[in-house]
Amino acid sequence: MRSLEHLSNILMHSEYLDKWGNREEELYEKVEEEYPDWKTQDEVFRFVHCQKLRRGEKMEEKKRDYVIIGDCEVNEKGEIIRLDRGWYRQGWVYKNEEAYYTDKSAVCYVPELEDAIYTGQDILDMCNGQPEIADRVFEAIDWEHPSSYLDDQDSDELCQCECGKWYWCYGVNKCPFCGAENPNAANLCD
Numbered sequence: 001m002r003s004l005e006h007l008s009n010i011l012m013h014s015e016y017l018d019k020w021g022n023r024e025e026e027l028y029e030k031v032e033e034e035y036p037d038w039k040t041q042d043e044v045f046r047f048v049h050c051q052k053l054r055r056g057e058k059m060e061e062k063k064r065d066y067v068i069i070g071d072c073e074v075n076e077k078g079e080i081i082r083l084d085r086g087w088y089r090q091g092w093v094y095k096n097e098e099a100y101y102t103d104k105s106a107v108c109y110v111p112e113l114e115d116a117i118y119t120g121q122d123i124l125d126m127c128n129g130q131p132e133i134a135d136r137v138f139e140a141i142d143w144e145h146p147s148s149y150l151d152d153q154d155s156d157e158l159c160q161c162e163c164g165k166w167y168w169c170y171g172v173n174k175c176p177f178c179g180a181e182n183p184n185a186a187n188l189c190d
Helices: 004-012 014-020 024-034 041-054 097-102 120-126 131-140 146-152
Strands: 071-074 080-084 086-088 091-096 107-110 158-160 166-168
Touching (some): 071 107, 097 107, 097 120, 107 120, 120 146, 131 146
Antiparallel strands (some): 071 080, 091 107, 158 166
């Protein structure tokens, strides 16, 4: 299997882009063929996108395949009028990636044991207004309330720095925002 650096060099040379085609679908297929250990289409998409940007080319917009589990309809007051949960990893929930990523005011999650509705904005607000934290929380929840998931994160997993920012801190010695020492870093093995 070839290295990522090799792939980068190949995509930087126009003869390979011309040979493989300038359409993203052809590039994805070639990258996936050459590098089958890449886990997601998004990794391939981001890599190809960066390489094309370096060459000054525009990228075709790629549609994301969103996972939607169950079905939920709410009225204008925000009350559930119809709810059909579906099985997702550990529980019966309603979970709508499209709503979460494209419309923060839309209902994107209903946990298993209660008819509480959450919008993308609700989850973002719970996560200190930080999208990188909210996205990870949304991806992780599969039966519980988002606030319960956050409560379950020990201080050696999710830290709140003195600068006010949160960050995923397992194995991290310093805050990525301000550089302050992680107070739990002393507990980490090097």
